[in-house]
Amino acid sequence: MKTPTHAGVVIVGAGQAGATCAALLRRYGYDRPVTLVGEEDTAPYHRPPLTKKWLAGGADDELPLRAETFYDDQGITLLTGTRVNALELGDRRILLADGTALPFEHLVLATGAGARRLPLPGADLCGVHHLRDRRDAAALRQDLARSERLVVIGGGYLGLEAAATARILGVDVEVVEGSERLLSRAASALVSEAVARLHRERGVVLYTGAQVKRLRGTAGRVTGVELGDGRVLACDTVLVAIGAVPNDALGRAAGLACEGGILVDAAGRTADPAVHAIGDVTVRPVPGQPGRRRVESVANANEQADQVAAAVCGRPVPQQSAPSFWSDQYDTKIQIVGMSGEDDAGVVRGTTATGSFAVFHLDSAGRLTSVEAIASPREAMAGKRWLNQGAHPDPLELGDLGVPLAKVRTGPVRSRDALIT
Template sequence: MSGLVIIGASYAGVHAGLGARGAGYSGPVTIVTDEQSLPYERPPLSKEFLLREVGEQNLVLRDDAFFAREKIDMLLDQRVTKVDLRARQLALQGGARLNFDKLVIATGSRARRIAIPGAELDGVSYLRTVADGINLRARLVRAAEIVIVGGGFVGLEVASSAAKLGKKVTVIEAASRLLERTASPVVSRFLLDAHAQAGVDVRLGETVVAISGSAGQVAVVDLRSGGRLGADLVVVGIGGIANDELASAAGLNCSNGVVVDEHGCTEVPGIYAAGDCANHYNRFAEDWIRLESVQHAQDHGKTAGLAIADSHQPYDSVPRFWSDQYDLKLQIAGLSGRCDQMVTRGSIEEGRFSVFHYRQGRMVGVDSINKPGDQMVARRLIAAGISLTPAQAADDLFDIKASLKAIDRAVVQSRDMPS
């Protein structure tokens, strides 16, 4: 039986199926995943899961009964080895074949491996899947000295969790500041101070050149500066790589991900890609980009699902990111690359502030620490293309929520216009 087949039980894959169903798609829907578990939440893996505040069963997004009600068939522990676009057929490991009318590639991304001597030693760990989380959680119990390679979201969240467990933690970051490509320098400095206060040793402008050990187990990390660090656990968080090999081998256009249009469709009709594995033109970036975030995966997957059901709504979601470290919640709305002006609102000293980013006078992004209200306003303003002036954003007495009235007025006017 053909129908809609989705490769990957990721956020994007699940929401593609649900989006299609919700928009009236009545054909068979099948999600194929090479993992053994039902779709699950990934953000807690570096935080609550490592700290044993939530168990594996608490990560599950939806249970079997839910997918049964939605008439979505789940094929677990089934790896797709080939996509045949001409025959509209998938080859599964073991020899089985699966036909499709429409296909969504939602294969996500994988952790980038570190290519240095000693990278294969036992104790060099990554965190992307629940299996990775189970392995890392067990190792954290036994570890005393932990070296984390990479000062991005994953690295800093694992550092926060490990520090809470009383471990000796060192973070090695090649850039001159934390979250250099994602957050403002103000936020970078604030997080650096927060980790230092928690006892985490952060080395900026430093790289790991080799890992050595004894009897196959990690013991020492060698730094480019000549320093050496003792370590019985090394966690690598240096970004992700799009899982676009199946798509590329099938002949689809791939460039840092599967290239798709505003509806998630590839150049082949009926073939879609969504989430971490897809490269799309983003009006907020004013460029082609590949985004890795939960919100993007959900929204992008839904966009593909709607298109499959012939209910086309172009993808136009404001990029959103978040990270929990200690008692700090970092939230980011928009994309602040190439900004030429920044202003701060709130109190850095009290740990409640936002940084507003501008590009040629237009507000393009907002980073917030423990200021969810600012994020709510920022998302709506950026989506509508409305900017606070830098002076307004920096003035704590200015009511930024009042600016949302302009959006509400525009909505009312559009409804009142004759069709």
């Protein structure tokens, strides 16, 4: 399609959030121009498989979010391989890298986040990878096909998913994490221990509380990771997975409020009434938590896309739900719903030694704030329902497998007792 000249909705960023918003606008009856601008050369695609099935050799046709003809059929102008140079909010237009000015009535920023880089000597050697998009994953997949030893720097979900995939492919894997345990910022100690055990049982060597000093190489290719204590981990491939940085440069340059991402309200609105932001680039309120946070998940991207599409179309804006995340590692699914506070207490349902259990977190008033479920989908579903209801599940019944989840009382309770650990 040609670049539209009439104002409508312009969405900058063709990932999960942006593509979903475009599709929902049409579903909700929006009949003005919708333009989806993506910097990558491909149509929007699923990103979770990039660390899992696709990285292991899955088919390309499993990645697209929509059929090839969807955008034309829906009258959505999809501009791939297109860079946005600036937002001119006062003139209600964006400037593309080729000099084209694209007008808008509503602007949706869905620019996502990029991989945090490793600021150490040797980080630019061949064989050193970051993983954020399809091109990154393709380069890593190519190297893994001929690798014998992979070192993953970073013990978060992305790095651990890639580590699991590499082990399935028969590659020896070592994981280096600077904190004293895996998933230190994303999971409780019990879940962290379970995930560590999952990887050790499959032959992954874990180094926690370890710092990387430099990457070593020969003839321009990485050959080892040197730790702060002088140990060198021999390898032929490295994955740097130390977090993400929101792509908020366009918003900052245009004067939008940004604090570790673009600040939005519960419906994805910025301070400019014509501009919304959705997905990984945003910092948003989280139900039951103070302040605002950046939430990276497919569920969050879809929820914010729905809220913005509804608002633009004059429909009631859906309420926020508890944030949810998942991670597939080997044959185990890890699900987290909600966000717990530092002082919350946890109730364990199940037995951690079996690798199938859930941890329910309650605040000082007994209100459920989050649930972490390891190979326990029923507990995750119940936790999500209770979180959205603001429930106070009885901790004694919650920790008792003899009480079915459906029978657990969820009204305010008088005592939390010592069963909460």
